[in-house]
Amino acid sequence: MKSPPPSNARALRSADKLKLETQLCFALYSTLLGVNKVYRSLLREFDLTYPQYLVMLVLWDKDRVNVSEICDQLFLETTTLTPLLKRLEARGLIRRRRSAEDERQVIVSLTDEGRALRQQVKHVPDCLGAAMGGSLEEIVELRDKLKKVRSKLFEAA
Amino acid sequence: MKSPPPSNARALRSADKLKLETQLCFALYSTLLGVNKVYRSLLREFDLTYPQYLVMLVLWDKDRVNVSEICDQLFLETTTLTPLLKRLEARGLIRRRRSAEDERQVIVSLTDEGRALRQQVKHVPDCLGAAMGGSLEEIVELRDKLKKVRSKLFEAA
């Protein structure tokens, strides 16, 4: 009713910026909670978590990569990936072996079961597209805007 | 070079949909990793995590709410919030008391220290805006598109 207009019509008052609905970051955060929720129900039958599924995506694209290359592609730390990879190995989807050329490196490769899984999950991206709604154009646009924000964030941090 | 064009020029082949760079979900996931990274460095001095900060945002907007109302606003489960709230209480920022009217409810309220913290962090949203770049219009547009995706995801799951 009597809310005073800010001096600059495009700016927000400090109090408004502290509101949840205003914040892009919270929209991102809460949307990802929804993404995880959907992936959980989709990947449940394969006994996979979403981060594990992401590692499989990396390997299906390029087999036999070392740990730090997976780190780089997924924006994750070794600390996160080492135990995750061990679980994938225990599950029988991947193998981990020290490189012969460079003993420091651990080469991650797909097992036959890991390779075979690809066919079973190939419908998953479509399931998510359906769950999120929107046209292909909208999805591509949103994705590329996020990538831009992501690169800004990682160079800022 | 010799990649066969799909029957529908706007559609993607199943193999391409399984690539990381193609996926909107991974863009979301990895962008949030960047968001968390920036928030960690910003909130470090206040000894706050990002989810804890979100709870404070809820309380600064409306003091004296029960746990499930915080759950609803943050899209989180009680399971996540109960221990988080205990940590905030141990840190001296909030109080937790059983409601007198309904003994099942736990009413969460700000301490003086919790209320005072608001002034100290009010620059944080601007810091993130700067870290993410982009105009206010772009941010608002991206935020609202994410909200739309979020509502779809939660009704799908």
Next chain:
DNA sequence: TGCGTTTATATCGCGCGCAATACAAATTGT
């Protein structure tokens, strides 16, 4: 009144996600 159901919160177990730290292999500089 009494009994089944719903609601609100809590406990437990597990898998991320990262900072701090450790350590061995590889590389570099002298």
Next chain:
DNA sequence: ACAATTTGTATTGCGCGCGATATAAACGCA
């Protein structure tokens, strides 16, 4: 050749985030 540095991975500790489960309070209804 050897010491210092860098690189690649692993270990530990802690805070989410949620499914499965538990429990007490409130409610509904015969």
